[in-house]
Amino acid sequence: MTGNIGIKARVQRIGSSLSGMVMPNIGAFIAWGLITALFIPTGWLPNEEFNKLVSPMLTYVLPLIIGFTGGSMVYDGHRGGVVGAIATIGVIVGSNIPMFLGAMIVGPLGGWVIRKWDNIVQPKIRQGFEMLVNNFSAGILGGLLALIGVVAIGPLVAGLSTVLQTGVDWIVNANLLPLANVFIEPAKILFLNNAINQGILTPLGIQQAAEAGKSILFLLEPNPGPGLGLLLAFMFFGKGAAKSSAPGAIIIQFLGGIHEIYFPYVLSKPALFLAVIGGGVSGTATFQLLHVGLKATPSPGSIFAILLMTPKGIGNFVGVITGVLVATVVSFVIAAAILHRAKDDVDIEQAKAETQTMKSEAKGVRPSITTGEDAVTGVDYNGATSTDNLSDDNLSQIKQVIFACEAGMGSSAMGASLLRDRAKKAGVDIPITNLAIRNLKADENTLVVTQNELADMASQKAPTAKRVAVDNFLTSPKYDEIIMNLKSVQIGRVDQGNQEAPKPEPSSDLTQISWVDVKHIDFIHHDQQRGSGTIAATELSARLEAAGSNISADNVPIGQVTDDKSELVIVTDDAASNLINRYLHVQILKVPSITSEDLWQAVVEQIEKGVA
CATH class of the missing domain: 3.40.50.2300 (Response regulator)
Structure with a gap:
């Protein structure tokens, strides 16, 4: 068991690093996809002038921002990012294909090289020469990496990309691509979804779309059909809490694109893995049979995002929608049969707890100490003050709330939206935002909300901030306590500024x-x-x-x-x-x-x- 967890954790860390370079830049990929869908000669609004944007964005902009992000992830934000971007231009020039994989290699390499240099050299720099040495070292090392990229790394990665693309083409031509979902669907439940989609399928899909105008690879992991069919089965044939919560989960999963919401339902009865696998395989088979694909990766995996990335042509839209519907029906039928035969109720709460444990193991980190139904970090991390309760005193200096998750999208955005809505209803005026935890910078005036498995990283990134860890961004009862105490603090501030501030007088009459x-x-x-x-x-x-x-x-x-x-x-x-x-x-x-x-x-x- 330990060996399996170790392998899974290593795969997750590698995949997380790859997806971490793509996820923050999804907006750029979507912009390129929309421009391509609209303005190329076969697009919705062909325009020769606007079409000139397509090639430079694909060749230069997207790889460069990936390289910058990769370098900044490894070292010192901007400094590591600059060296990573300089190195990336070398692999771009050294190849004749879109260099996404190359950017994912040399971007972090650039950050690592400048970090090692700084660790060795910076302690020895004479006072007054810091800026000179830092600027020239970044320029020289970045330039050397760019030269190496032109003559060695670029051609090597181009060859590797060609091999991978040839393999994908062979699988597609052999009609074996649907079998990929036998691995993709279970891997999603184990929280390898970002690693698979953004780390592997997106770079290969971009290269395929650049040549063919679309790629089926963009549909393999984001297809909402398998999850929708599973949740529909719970809505009609489930019992107890699982049945009552399924309709709300459908809205979040199918329309909002947050697929994580249905993972606990699968884990509540492992036989349901067959349902999502069947849905994924049948959906991909339909996409392949109808020769459809997307212009760019949809993120999140919402039906709206998928339709926006669908190329022009009624056949493309019919094919994409048909594939989603087929996946939904197959997943529903299999899940319904399993649930109908089940004599006992599924424990959705226990499944949610198991989901959190598996998510923690997949990321190679331990969960925070939990108390009761929810979790609040109650341990001092690296000597930092951790929030073990949410009293008025703890939150008296809070001026903003930040939700931090692995990618800074999806679940943290939903959590921030939920708390923002509750704050508005309670009259609490405070900024509530979300971001990727690797970009977290917060002081003692910030309340940071993370999931349990990221509590340790939050303590490292923001040691002086108030921190709360929750089991689930979408269902935490801890939000009520946060709002109550922020409201209490806010009323206290009003009273300090206006001694005649009104307060309600309770009455028994x-x-x-x-x-x-x-x-x-x-x-x-x-x-x-x-x-x-x-x-x-x-x-x-x-x-x-x-x-x-x-x-x-x-x-x-x-x-x-x-x-x-x-x-x-x-x-x-x-x-x-x-x-x-x-x-x-x-x-x-x-x-x-x-x-x-x-x-x-x-x-x-x-x-x-x-x-x-």
Whole structure:
């Protein structure tokens, strides 16, 4: 077992390094793909002048930014990137094909060479000569690498690329390409998706698309059909939490392109690997049969991104959509048969935990210490202060929140969007962004949110920042706690600047509530038990509807209340003080129990009086 993990970790690290040079620059690849799809002679809007952009971008711009990114990943950001870019121009000139693989080799090589030089030479530089030595060393070493690239590395990589491309062409011509999904689909579940797509298929696909105008390789890993079919099967034939969560997962996976959302569903019942493999193989076979491909890599793997990268022609669109549908149907049928035969419910929560463990192992890092359902880093990393709770004091100086993930896209963007939406509803005014963890630079005024397996790296990149590690960017209950405490801190700042800043006064008397202003009712229980809050909200909503009122009631976490006078929050005594510290404008009704039928009836009567 240990040997397998070691191999997987090594493969992941290599693939992660390759994909790490492509992922931050996906926008450039998409720009090239769109320009190609629109303005080449066979494009949607043929334009001779704009078509001149296609070749220089493919030959120079894309490899150079890959080389710069590769160098900056290895050493010192800009300095390593500059040497990597200089080295890359050598392999470009030394070959007659798009030099993506060459850029992935010499870019990091340039960063490594200048790092070694600096480690040896910089301690010996006399004071006042630092800039002179640094500038000339970067120029000289970069220039030497460029010369070596022209005469040696460029021709060597060009030969290697030709061999690889010949192999791909042979597999395609032999109609064996669909078998690649036998390996691709399980590898995705093991979190090798970025390594496979951006690290291997994208460079080969770009070269193929430059010659043929499109490449089927862009469709092998991003095809959303297998995941969609699996989730549809859970929606119709699943049980419990897996069944109820499947519709939301479909939106995130198929429309949003975040394929990681369906990985726990597969792991909940390993036989479902057959479903996604069957979907992937059948989808690729359909793409190959109909001779379709994409202009450039779609990222993320959303159906919208795939259609945007589809070349002009009704046949291309029909072929791509057909391939996705075939993959969906095959995956659905196999998954439905497996789920229908299953006598026991699948444990989706346990599968999510297993997914996190596998993701950590694949990346060769250990998970953070976890507490209960979620995880917050509770260990000092390299002597840095780590956030083991989210008290007001911990977050009193926070001026921004950064979500950091491996690629800086996908899951971290979704997490940032979720927290941003909750912050807006709670009236918390704070910047919330996302980025790749390798680009993370944060001080003590920043709260960094990462997944468990990246907590160690976050501590190294931002040792003075406040850090929180979560199991899943899409479903973490820790967000409520973050919003609550940021709101409390913000109210404290308002009070410091304005001693007359209003605060809500909780009332136990229904007659003291301004019922004419009430537009919505929130139930919050002091121990956050959803059952009692859900019962109260459901029963009161039914009674209000029967009385002809358009006011609705909901059970909400304490951090998701809309801070407005039109919100009436009904809470137990123990929760009222927390609301006072976190909101300025809501109306608060304190009650001994939120599940009292007398309470519900009294609320309905007061609302009817207010309307009258």
